[in-house]
Amino acid sequence: MKLFDIFAMASSNMFRSKLRTILTIIAIFVGSFTISMTLGISSGISSYIDKQLGSIGAKDALIVHKTVKNSLTTSEGLTKYDPKASINTTATSKFESIMLTPDDISIISKQDGILSVEPMRTALPRYIQGTDKQKYEIDVSETIKGMNIDLVAGRELISDKNEILLPNKYVKPLGFNSAKDAVGKIVKFGINKGLQPELVEISAVIAGVQQESIFGSSSALASSSMINTLYDTQTSGIISTKKQYMAAIARFDINISESKLNDIKESLSKKGYSASTIDDEIGIAKQVINAITYVLIFFGAIALLAASFGIINTLFMAVQERTKEIGLMKAMGMSKGKIFLLFSIEAVLIGLCGSVLGVLVSIGLGNIANSIASKGFLKDLPGFDLTVFPPTGVFLVILLIAGIAFLAGTLPARRAANLDPIDALRYE
Amino acid sequence: MINNIKSSGSTTIGKNKKPIISAIDLTKQYGEKSSLFTALNKICLSIKEGDSIAIIGKSGSGKSTLMHLLALLDTPSSGKIILSGEDTSKMPKKKLDKLRNNTFGFVFQQFFLNSNNTVLDNVILPLKIAGIGKKTRKRRGIEVLKTVELVDKVNNKANDLSGGEKQRVVIARALINNPSIVFADEPTGNLDTATGKKIENILFSLNKEKGISLIVVTHDSDLAKKCDRQIYLSDGEIIKDTNQ
Numbered sequence: 203m204k205l206f207d208i209f210a211m212a213s214s215n216m217f218r219s220k221l222r223t224i225l226t227i228i229a230i231f232v233g234s235f236t237i238s239m240t241l242g243i244s245s246g247i248s249s250y251i252d253k254q255l256g257s258i259g260a261k262d263a264l265i266v267h268k269t270v271k272n273s274l275t276t277s278e279g280l281t282k283y284d285p286k287a288s289i290n291t292t293a294t295s296k297f298e299s300i301m302l303t304p305d306d307i308s309i310i311s312k313q314d315g316i317l318s319v320e321p322m323r324t325a326l327p328r329y330i331q332g333t334d335k336q337k338y339e340i341d342v343s344e345t346i347k348g349m350n351i352d353l354v355a356g357r358e359l360i361s362d363k364n365e366i367l368l369p370n371k372y373v374k375p376l377g378f379n380s381a382k383d384a385v386g387k388i389v390k391f392g393i394n395k396g397l398q399p400e401l402v403e404i405s406a407v408i409a410g411v412q413q414e415s416i417f418g419s420s421s422a423l424a425s426s427s428m429i430n431t432l433y434d435t436q437t438s439g440i441i442s443t444k445k446q447y448m449a450a451i452a453r454f455d456i457n458i459s460e461s462k463l464n465d466i467k468e469s470l471s472k473k474g475y476s477a478s479t480i481d482d483e484i485g486i487a488k489q490v491i492n493a494i495t496y497v498l499i500f501f502g503a504i505a506l507l508a509a510s511f512g513i514i515n516t517l518f519m520a521v522q523e524r525t526k527e528i529g530l531m532k533a534m535g536m537s538k539g540k541i542f543l544l545f546s547i548e549a550v551l552i553g554l555c556g557s558v559l560g561v562l563v564s565i566g567l568g569n570i571a572n573s574i575a576s577k578g579f580l581k582d583l584p585g586f587d588l589t590v591f592p593p594t595g596v597f598l599v600i601l602l603i604a605g606i607a608f609l610a611g612t613l614p615a616r617r618a619a620n621l622d623p624i625d626a627l628r629y630e
Numbered sequence: 631m632i633n634n635i636k637s638s639g640s641t642t643i644g645k646n647k648k649p650i651i652s653a654i655d656l657t658k659q660y661g662e663k664s665s666l667f668t669a670l671n672k673i674c675l676s677i678k679e680g681d682s683i684a685i686i687g688k689s690g691s692g693k694s695t696l697m698h699l700l701a702l703l704d705t706p707s708s709g710k711i712i713l714s715g716e717d718t719s720k721m722p723k724k725k726l727d728k729l730r731n732n733t734f735g736f737v738f739q740q741f742f743l744n745s746n747n748t749v750l751d752n753v754i755l756p757l758k759i760a761g762i763g764k765k766t767r768k769r770r771g772i773e774v775l776k777t778v779e780l781v782d783k784v785n786n787k788a789n790d791l792s793g794g795e796k797q798r799v800v801i802a803r804a805l806i807n808n809p810s811i812v813f814a815d816e817p818t819g820n821l822d823t824a825t826g827k828k829i830e831n832i833l834f835s836l837n838k839e840k841g842i843s844l845i846v847v848t849h850d851s852d853l854a855k856k857c858d859r860q861i862y863l864s865d866g867e868i869i870k871d872t873n874q
Contacts, residue, residue: 203758203759207758218746526742534730534756535728535729537723627738
């Protein structure tokens with residue numbers, strides 16, 4: 203018997219007892235839907251986190267602070283520029299205690315396991331101004347090598363040009379119509395030259411607009427050339443040992459073991475620095491998401507387990523009903539293997555129907571949920587799709603369920619294959 | 631047409647025919663030790679090409695067992711079956727499956743038709759199993775349905791046919807592989823006398839016209855008499871063989 207004919211026969215056999223087959227398919231559908239939906243949500247969340255991670259830094263980087271954490275970035279709205287506010291209240295006093303000095307940098311660079319340390323230069327311009335008259339406060343950070351920034355519009359920075367990436371939430375207030383509109387436009391920074399009270403204006407081109415992030419990138423990111431200009435202006439006349447940095451990026455060998463990395467962190471912490479990798483920063487969030495994912499997948503797996511008993515039951519009944527037919531086909535020379543295949547394929551087809559249906563419905567509902575969520579509770583997290591269905595993942599889910607269905611089908615298929623044609627023909 | 635063939639007789643079949651299937655010391659036992667039951671005891675017989683043979687006996691006489699063994703559906707406890715000069719006991723299972731598929735045709739008392747499938751689908755099942763393509767299957771199917779005069783029912787569901795029609799479909803199915811032997815297990819057992827006669831006529835005309843060997847298992851002595859040779863079985867042994 204040709205494979206195609208076995209296939210055709212199996213698929214027509216499948217619906218000989220329609221209701222029974224449909225009920226079994228529904229059982230598989232439930233399992234498939236649960237697993238696929240879980241996959242969709244968890245990969246939606248992790249792809250969002252990964253995008254956000256990009257804007258924090260590279261994988262081989264430790265972000266080193268003095269033990270107090272950076273508190274400049276707030277999740278509240280923008281702070282309007284107040285020309286009367288003095289430098290002392292905003293910049294100096296607020297940050298001095300938590301700033302890294304060149305001495306700190308050299309201590310960190312002597313730490314075992316650290317390959318290089320770059321101070322993360324943060325320029326503290328007093329304001330940013332676009333086409334609108336209103337000026338806003340902003341801080342400007344340097345891009346770290348290996349950063350992968352989630353852009354709404356525009357392109358990445360070119361290091362020797364005076365360019366910045368503007369956080370999306372500044373687009374409208376600065377007077378641009380849209381993120382796209384802002385790209386290529388010029389903004390002006392007002393910044394103190396050294397300790398002098400007068401402000402100098404420095405202009406920069408907006409190369410791109412960055413997606414807003416849950417991990418606090420409300421700073422504009424500047425190209426090396428741009429940060430140099432700002433930083434030099436800000437520190438002009440200040441002795442180099444008095445230069446201060448918000449943080450430093452310490453590179454380590456990406457291949458070192460977890461425990462070695464922990465040793466480095468601990469050693470730094472004893473010296474009064476807190477060092478964390480990007481994974482650390484979002485570690486807890488990720489752990490919670492993973493735990494939820496595992497629980498949901500566990501439920502899905504239980505549903506599938508129950509469904510696979512459904513397949514076994516359905517096919518045992520089918521074998522029982524078709525005993526004579528099986529006997530006849532065997533008498534007519536159909537081999538054991540082909541009979542086995544006939545029933546296995548039927549099981550796989552039932553599995554495929556249920557799993558494809560479950561996956562499709564979950565994708566459909568996922569997309570509906572995405573559009574509802576993006577207008578509702580995820581409004582403040584642009585770029586966050588609640589569910590994402592990676593094609594390979596979806597394909598694997600379908601394949602896995604088809605595999606489970608096949609395994610479930612082997613029991614009844616074996617019984618069918620081992621039927622004695624004589625007994626089968628005599629069977630009443 | 632069928633009556634004509636029957637009366638024209640078998641001029642082509644001579645006396646010195648080769649045996650197509652022989653049984654040597656065929657024994658079949660069921661159970662073990664204390665509950666040992668011998669269904670067949672050292673049966674020896676040889677059936678020639680184009681013969682029509684009736685195996686007659688009461689229920690429990692071992693006639694069905696004998697047929698199953700001859701049809702290679704079952705394996706004997708001892709003894710062997712020689713099919714066209716080849717010892718079947720040494721054949722691998724696959725070859726046995728293939729032999730059954732292309733040298734045997736089966737007609738059963740209970741038809742064993744798939745009631746939801748069309749007449750054509752039922753008839754072409756052996757070809758499907760043999761792995762023959764769709765076009766050839768259909769062509770052959772219509773051909774054999776012509777010989778049993780059921781071409782007009784090609785697309786009917788098997789369920790909608792009368793008993794006689796069903797048995798003709800079964801015969802068509804048995805013929806589709808151009809078998810050299812047709813096994814018929816009480817082929818008229820489920821039919822009324824008139825329809826039964828018609829089925830008998832078809833079977834015997836095939837035997838005479840196409841030289842297909844016919845092995846009929848029955849307890850109906852009228853049907854048995856129409857065969858060239860009658861083998862009477864009782865308690866697993868041949869008590870009378872009209873050939874000897």
